[in-house]
Amino acid sequence: VNQLQKYFPIQSPFGRTKGYVKAVENIEFNLYQKKTLGIVGESGCGKSTTGRTMLRLTEPTNGTAMYKGKDIFKLKGKELKSIRREMQMVFQDPHSSLNPKKRIGAIIEEPMEIHRIGSKSERMDRAMDLLKKTGIREDQYFRFPHEFSGGQRQRIGIARALAVNPSIIVLDEPVSALDVSIQSQVINLLEEIQDEFNLAYLFISHDLSVVRHIADEIGVMYLGNMVEITTTDELFTNTLHPYTKALLSAIPIPDRSIKKERIIIKGDIPSPISPPSGCVFHTRCPYAIEECQSVKPELKEKNTGHQVACHLYH
Numbered sequence: 001v002n003q004l005q006k007y008f009p010i011q012s013p014f015g016r017t018k019g020y021v022k023a024v025e026n027i028e029f030n031l032y033q034k035k036t037l038g039i040v041g042e043s044g045c046g047k048s049t050t051g052r053t054m055l056r057l058t059e060p061t062n063g064t065a066m067y068k069g070k071d072i073f074k075l076k077g078k079e080l081k082s083i084r085r086e087m088q089m090v091f092q093d094p095h096s097s098l099n100p101k102k103r104i105g106a107i108i109e110e111p112m113e114i115h116r117i118g119s120k121s122e123r124m125d126r127a128m129d130l131l132k133k134t135g136i137r138e139d140q141y142f143r144f145p146h147e148f149s150g151g152q153r154q155r156i157g158i159a160r161a162l163a164v165n166p167s168i169i170v171l172d173e174p175v176s177a178l179d180v181s182i183q184s185q186v187i188n189l190l191e192e193i194q195d196e197f198n199l200a201y202l203f204i205s206h207d208l209s210v211v212r213h214i215a216d217e218i219g220v221m222y223l224g225n226m227v228e229i230t231t232t233d234e235l236f237t238n239t240l241h242p243y244t245k246a247l248l249s250a251i252p253i254p255d256r257s258i259k260k261e262r263i264i265i266k267g268d269i270p271s272p273i274s275p276p277s278g279c280v281f282h283t284r285c286p287y288a289i290e291e292c293q294s295v296k297p298e299l300k301e302k303n304t305g306h307q308v309a310c311h312l313y314h
């Protein structure tokens with residue numbers, strides 16, 4: 001994904017555009033088979049919009065997303081439909097994302113029907129198989145979503161995403177609605193099926209401690225911008241961006257080898273309608289220098305494979 005930008009127009013009551021919500025500004029990243037890129041940031045930072053835009057659930061304002069030699073953002077009709085099959089999404093709330101009137105077997109079969117995959121009995125076999133793989137007994141096939149716990153419903157959501165044999169899955173806060181004890185079970189399941197199905201994950205979360213367990217690389221977003229991106233180990237041991245340091249300050253880390261600088265950020269996130277000039281973080285950054293107010297720092301490599309957007313390093 002290159003130079004991804006997404007602005008949502010704000011309409012006046014008379015239908016005129018009065019401004020834009022600058023949800024995503026110039027985001028770049030790579031996804032790899034069997035690897036997980038975590039995207040972390042506070043709510044409203046544009047991470048869900050990034051995932052949804054990549055899947056064309058919402059249209060980008062600008063940018064490219066190359067997949068198998070084609071730009072996903074330019075595809076139409078049949079080509080778009082077939083690429084959609086390869087990219088699935090798992091949502092945060094396993095309660096509202098499963099149709100309460102449908103039996104779970106039918107829920108898992110639905111994407112196969114949409115993409116005309118297999119015969120009816122083949123679809124049923126595959127649904128049964130996926131239930132088993134995701135840890136739900138096959139004899140639960142005729143039950144309804146409300147008969148399952150939150151964790152089980154998320155397993156069903158994962159089975160549904162797998163039904164059409166995708167290559168990429170965008171996981172938008174997939175465990176945030178679950179009890180902590182259940183979270184790690186679902187994370188373990190995601191790791192198992194990633195290996196088995198050769199999946200690339202974009203794992204979106206506000207919780208750095210959750211992402212740490214599953215991500216190979218982590219990108220940190222603030223107000224529509226990627227402010228730091230590197231491997232998970234590097235991010236935790238050699239944290240560079242003041243905002244990432246602040247996020248890390250907020251989570252307990254049992255590992256004593258990781259020395260944390262404690263940074264508490266003040267105030268609220270500014271509005272994405274009129275983001276601050278210069279560095280978008282300057283209004284809350286304890287290290288801000290004069291330049292930060294007027295010059296926007298570029299996301300650039302500081303160490304090998306470690307990119308950061310901050311004047312302190314460039």
Ligand code: SF4
Nearest residue numbers: 279282285292310311
């Ligand atoms: Fe803080 Fe300036 Fe770095 Fe932005 S560029 S994070 S304001 S020091």
Ligand code: MG
Nearest residue numbers: 043044047048
């Ligand atoms: Mg979100």
